[in-house]
Amino acid sequence: MTETFDSTVTNTNGTGASQAASRAPIIARTRAELKAARANLGDGDIGVVMTMGALHEGHATLIRRARAREQHVIVTIFLNPLQFGPREDLSHYPRMVDADLEICRREGVDLVFLPTPDVIYPDGDPGVRVSAGPIGNVLEGQARPGHFDGVLTVVGKLLHLTGADRSYYGQKDAQQLLLIRRMARDLDFPVEVVTAPTVREADGLAMSSRNMYLTESDRETALCLSRALRAGAAAAAEGPSAVRRAARAVVVKEPLALIDYLVLVHPSTLEDVPEWYRGEALLAVAGRVGTTRLIDNIPISVGPGGGALEVFSENAGRDQPPVNRAGSVGL
Numbered sequence: 001m002t003e004t005f006d007s008t009v010t011n012t013n014g015t016g017a018s019q020a021a022s023r024a025p026i027i028a029r030t031r032a033e034l035k036a037a038r039a040n041l042g043d044g045d046i047g048v049v050m051t052m053g054a055l056h057e058g059h060a061t062l063i064r065r066a067r068a069r070e071q072h073v074i075v076t077i078f079l080n081p082l083q084f085g086p087r088e089d090l091s092h093y094p095r096m097v098d099a100d101l102e103i104c105r106r107e108g109v110d111l112v113f114l115p116t117p118d119v120i121y122p123d124g125d126p127g128v129r130v131s132a133g134p135i136g137n138v139l140e141g142q143a144r145p146g147h148f149d150g151v152l153t154v155v156g157k158l159l160h161l162t163g164a165d166r167s168y169y170g171q172k173d174a175q176q177l178l179l180i181r182r183m184a185r186d187l188d189f190p191v192e193v194v195t196a197p198t199v200r201e202a203d204g205l206a207m208s209s210r211n212m213y214l215t216e217s218d219r220e221t222a223l224c225l226s227r228a229l230r231a232g233a234a235a236a237a238e239g240p241s242a243v244r245r246a247a248r249a250v251v252v253k254e255p256l257a258l259i260d261y262l263v264l265v266h267p268s269t270l271e272d273v274p275e276w277y278r279g280e281a282l283l284a285v286a287g288r289v290g291t292t293r294l295i296d297n298i299p300i301s302v303g304p305g306g307g308a309l310e311v312f313s314e315n316a317g318r319d320q321p322p323v324n325r326a327g328s329v330g331l
Contacts, residue, residue: 025075025109027101030119034161037111044071047194048164050155053077054094054209055103058199062168063107065196074162075104076113078120082129082150094209113162120157129153130187132179138270139284140175140295143260151176152183159184159191167191171311172198172206174282174297175270197310198297200226206296218290224254225285228262229298232283236306240264240273243283243302251285259287267299267316278303280316 028034038046047066051059055077066073077100084090097114104112129149132141136148159167169177181193199207204226205219214222232247243264251259262285266273273281284297299309299316 024105026111028111028113029115031161034113038163041072041110045165046070046072046074046163047166047168048074048076048162049168050076050158052079052093053100054096055100056207056209058170058207060103060107061199062170062196063109066168067108070166072110073108074111074113074164075109076158076162078115078154080150080154081117082153083147085144085146094212120154126153130156130183135270136179139261140286143286148176148179152179155180156183159189164191166194168194168196170196170198171299172296174284178268195311208294210292210294213292215290218292221254221256222289222294224251224257225287225294225296228285229283229296233298233300233308236300236302237304240275240277240302247283257287257289259285261286267312280309280312
């Protein structure tokens with residue numbers, strides 16, 4: 001059993017990465033500037049890390065992973081209005097462009113794409129969007145209707161615009177990651193989707209731009225989310241019911257955490273796994289602490305010898321039959 005609260009990637013890209021880290025990245029704000037800068041990068045594979053800004057160590061870890069593998073690294077910083085619902089205040093999302101650019105410089109990013117909405121959506125709200133389908137309507141999709149349609153639409157556009165060979169994402173946004181993988185596979189995007197383990201604070205809290213909104217007491221309350229995941233993972237060898245029972249036993253002791261969901265689901269369908277299930281599964285939690293909504297998850301292996309995983313295997317869930325919502329084997 002492996003339990004990971006932090007993950008760092010040593011830069012193994014040699015002199016090129018060291019030289020890149022010593023200079024400021026090129027900044028492109030328009031499609032024309034991006035195209036020209038992209039052409040000037042020269043030969044070699046390109047990795048992209050897509051962000052909405054307010055970068056933290058989790059983003060930096062993704063950049064390092066890309067820097068260690070790719071000849072060139074692009075970071076996109078775009079606050080995408082399509083993924084915010086009518087009750088979500090886009091104007092309150094933190095904007096820290098100077099600090100973001102300094103992190104990009106420090107981590108050796110070659111090119112930063114920093115567009116405004118009129119650059120990404122020149123005709124206003126797009127008449128055609130990518131639909132996330134049924135998987136986009138559960139869990140986070142149920143709490144934020146239309147959110148994943150907005151995510152997939154902008155990710156698809158940015159993949160086209162950057163022309164990246166690989167795109168890097170954190171395990172923390174598990175549902176988003178699953179949907180991006182499905183979109184790339186189902187719509188034949190010529191890109192490899194790369195997953196990095198969730199990066200956590202020393203106390204176990206998953207790193208998020210939203211953490212800055214937590215008061216000191218909120219933060220103490222929020223730790224019940226990661227504790228619940230650890231407790232569930234520790235019970236994984238005993239089966240799904242034991243996982244759910246152990247995780248719930250933690251969150252019920254923290255009345256100030258308003259839990260939206262705490263689920264153990266199939267890694268490729270997000271359907272609840274039945275008691276007979278053995279294999280990789282996603283233990284996920286979401287809740288509101290104070291005024292801040294937080295999400296967290298941990299991949300686990302359920303059954304004898306099971307426990308926490310850093311990330312899912314490449315074929316996670318494909319070697320187990322899917323289950324429908326009644327818990328029976330899908331056809």
